[in-house]
Amino acid sequence: MQNLTESSANATSTRSLSGIIKVCVVIPFFCVFLCCIGVMLHTFASHRQFLESSRYILFCYLLVKDTLQILSSVLLFLFVMGRVQFAIVFCAPLLLVSVTTSQNTPLILATMSLERYVAIVYPLQRPAAWQSNRIWIIILILCLVTCIHPLVDYSMGQHGPAVNVLTTPVLCKDRTLNTSPNRSFFKLFRNILIFAGVAIIILFTYVRILLETRKLRKDRASVSKAMHTVLLHGFQLLLCTMAFTHTITERFITLHPNWLPEDVAFFNYFCFMLIPRFLSPIIYGLRDKNLRGYYRKSVLSCSNKLQVHVSNN
Numbered sequence: 001m002q003n004l005t006e007s008s009a010n011a012t013s014t015r016s017l018s019g020i021i022k023v024c025v026v027i028p029f030f031c032v033f034l035c036c037i038g039v040m041l042h043t044f045a046s047h048r049q050f051l052e053s054s055r056y057i058l059f060c061y062l063l064v065k066d067t068l069q070i071l072s073s074v075l076l077f078l079f080v081m082g083r084v085q086f087a088i089v090f091c092a093p094l095l096l097v098s099v100t101t102s103q104n105t106p107l108i109l110a111t112m113s114l115e116r117y118v119a120i121v122y123p124l125q126r127p128a129a130w131q132s133n134r135i136w137i138i139i140l141i142l143c144l145v146t147c148i149h150p151l152v153d154y155s156m157g158q159h160g161p162a163v164n165v166l167t168t169p170v171l172c173k174d175r176t177l178n179t180s181p182n183r184s185f186f187k188l189f190r191n192i193l194i195f196a197g198v199a200i201i202i203l204f205t206y207v208r209i210l211l212e213t214r215k216l217r218k219d220r221a222s223v224s225k226a227m228h229t230v231l232l233h234g235f236q237l238l239l240c241t242m243a244f245t246h247t248i249t250e251r252f253i254t255l256h257p258n259w260l261p262e263d264v265a266f267f268n269y270f271c272f273m274l275i276p277r278f279l280s281p282i283i284y285g286l287r288d289k290n291l292r293g294y295y296r297k298s299v300l301s302c303s304n305k306l307q308v309h310v311s312n313n
Contacts, residue, residue: 087166108139
């Protein structure tokens with residue numbers, strides 16, 4: 001009996017230490033991401049000329065969306081790690097933000113590729129919908145489209161018989177809001193359909209821009225840059241697909257008897273959710289020469305202000 005007590009106490013202490021290590025890994029990573037995104041958003045807010053270009057407006061929207069996605073996912077991660085329970089009525093909005101912003105990423109990448117295609121093929125007669133003063137309509141449509149499925153999924157989801165939406169405290173997980181056995185199949189089908197469509201759009205825009213280079217002789221530099229941008233969107237899409245492979249990795253990794261399910265879940269979350277969302281806007285933002293110069297000025301300005309504040313104190 002004493003051995004069983006000691007073994008259970010050791011298991012509990014090991015899990016507590018593992019949870020502390022996971023939090024210590026995620027929080028600094030999240031803080032670095034917020035600092036980088038903060039510099040980028042400060043650059044856009046300080047230089048209004050970027051908001052007069054459809055390309056930079058879409059990128060700014062991508063930054064805001066990724067920030068909301070990572071913020072909501074980190075909050076959900078901390079709630080699960082701390083075993084914090086609360087009613088579904090408070091859990092559903094947080095999950096809705098996390099899911100919709102995650103699903104919105106491939107659609108915005110397809111939109112950014114189409115914007116580059118329109119800018120190259122129709123440089124003088126750009127369609128009205130792709131002009132900087134109307135690009136917000138496309139962004140709003142993307143938001144509404146990605147909100148439809150999660151809203152239907154959560155509102156019509158099957159809960160446990162003893163779960164009250166308003167009062168019963170539960171762990172805030174995606175599976176808690178809908179326990180239907182057919183849900184995983186429809187979710188997989190939807191993801192495959194979305195990513196296949198986005199991949200076709202990115203491939204189409206790349207091929208059309210490639211063909212356009214044979215026609216344009218004077219402005220090959222801008223066309224080549226657009227081709228590289230579309231290729232980057234394809235790489236970003238590949239990073240996004242990693243977030244939807246967690247079910248496959250869980251099935252293979254859990255075959256190892258010594259690996260705990262919560263460790264597998266954290267591995268998937270950190271490698272397939274956080275890192276791709278962190279790399280995607282950073283790579284895209286630092287690749288742009290105009291933005292890179294302004295980022296450097298913003299960092300120097302913030303560091304100078306911080307030094308002045310410290311010296312005054």
